[in-house]
Amino acid sequence: MKILRAHGDSIQNLIETYQGLFISPGLEFCPAPLLEKLLMHHHNCYLIQASLVRGSVWPLNPIADKDRVRKNIEFIARGNHKSTLKYDKEYTRIVESEIVQGWMFPIPLHYINILRHGELAPVRIDDKVWSDLPDGSKKLKYQLTHDQSFEATKGASVNGRVIKQKLAPLFYGGCLTRILHYIVDVCCRHPSVPILGAKSDFKAAYCLVSLHGDMAEKCAIMCNEFAVPSLRLTFGGSPCPPEFCIYSELSAYLANNLLHCPEWDPLVLSSPHAATLLEPKLLEENIPFTQARPLDVILDPDDWGKADIFIITPDINSNRHRAVQALLLAIHILC
Numbered sequence: 001m002k003i004l005r006a007h008g009d010s011i012q013n014l015i016e017t018y019q020g021l022f023i024s025p026g027l028e029f030c031p032a033p034l035l036e037k038l039l040m041h042h043h044n045c046y047l048i049q050a051s052l053v054r055g056s057v058w059p060l061n062p063i064a065d066k067d068r069v070r071k072n073i074e075f076i077a078r079g080n081h082k083s084t085l086k087y088d089k090e091y092t093r094i095v096e097s098e099i100v101q102g103w104m105f106p107i108p109l110h111y112i113n114i115l116r117h118g119e120l121a122p123v124r125i126d127d128k129v130w131s132d133l134p135d136g137s138k139k140l141k142y143q144l145t146h147d148q149s150f151e152a153t154k155g156a157s158v159n160g161r162v163i164k165q166k167l168a169p170l171f172y173g174g175c176l177t178r179i180l181h182y183i184v185d186v187c188c189r190h191p192s193v194p195i196l197g198a199k200s201d202f203k204a205a206y207c208l209v210s211l212h213g214d215m216a217e218k219c220a221i222m223c224n225e226f227a228v229p230s231l232r233l234t235f236g237g238s239p240c241p242p243e244f245c246i247y248s249e250l251s252a253y254l255a256n257n258l259l260h261c262p263e264w265d266p267l268v269l270s271s272p273h274a275a276t277l278l279e280p281k282l283l284e285e286n287i288p289f290t291q292a293r294p295l296d297v298i299l300d301p302d303d304w305g306k307a308d309i310f311i312i313t314p315d316i317n318s319n320r321h322r323a324v325q326a327l328l329l330a331i332h333i334l335c
Contacts, residue, residue, distance in 0.1 A: 004107065004111075009116065011229060012212060023102070039250070042253055051209065058239040059167065073113070076222065095228055104231060146237060147236055148238070158237065167242040173241075184293075209243060259322060269329070272332070303317075311324055311327055
């Protein structure tokens with residue numbers, strides 16, 4: 001609080017003063033000038049560059065300052081959802097972990113009203129989330145969700161004020177449909193060739209993308225006697241899936257360009273993490289192939305494979321090594 005007061009009670013002023021530190025936007029990615037040659041042909045080039053330089057800014061209808069303060073006071077009196085009481089230790093542990101990693105920081109609870117854009121939202125803990133372990137087993141984890149749709153009696157929520165027409169299209173929302181079409185097309189053209197599938201992702205994906213300081217003030221939660229603004233995309237803000245989509249789409253865009261580049265040799269150029277990849281697992285040979293029926297739409301024949309969140313490729317030529325490494329290398333290039 002003392003540090004913020006010295007910077008005009010503004011997180012954005014603090015960020016601009018200490019550029020290049022962990023609070024700066026774009027820190028998890030290569031600098032925008034280095035990525036420019038990769039970005040310049042992508043249709044979301046300017047959105048990505050703006051996000052990397054200034055942080056994520058959500059299109060919101062304004063809220064009157066008196067309504068903002070009244071809403072915060074109501075949420076302070078109400079507290080978080082009951083699941084945070086049930087899992088109090090887990091909730092505190094999650095918040096402490098995010099603070100240690102530089103994704104949040106604590107301020108006195110009522111100081112949130114002094115920040116020009118400060119807004120609280122209650123949180124819940126989801127106990128039905130499973131994470132995959134390296135050996136293929138699953139482990140129960142606790143997911144913190146900012147309930148930025150929860151409405152106070154006065155003053156609309158952050159999600160309720162989002163101008164949805166100004167959000168980027170959620171391109172990966174159609175991922176499964178595109179992948180299924182591609183699989184059926186490959187089955188039709190190669191009826192007795194195994195099709196390999198994998199999935200790569202960014203760890204703690206939303207925490208890669210920084211919020212603009214003014215937005216960080218609008219994304220605060222309550223933990224004990226503290227308000228805790230988030231410096232990264234929240235799990236619960238409705239603009240976050242479209243916002244992260246531009247990064248997800250960019251990584252798939254780079255991976256597909258690599259896959260379809262005959263000159264790319266993964267033995268020569270690969271991610272430093274490629275050595276950790278496992279050999280693909282195939283079904284038993286006695287399981288018969290089923291002949292796919294023709295699609296109602298015509299796809300251009302593509303035997304290189306497709307990266308679209310999932311990585312799908314026919315097991316021909318050197319595809320099994322190229323396909324899984326393409327997305328891994330694309331992520332490495334971006335970060």
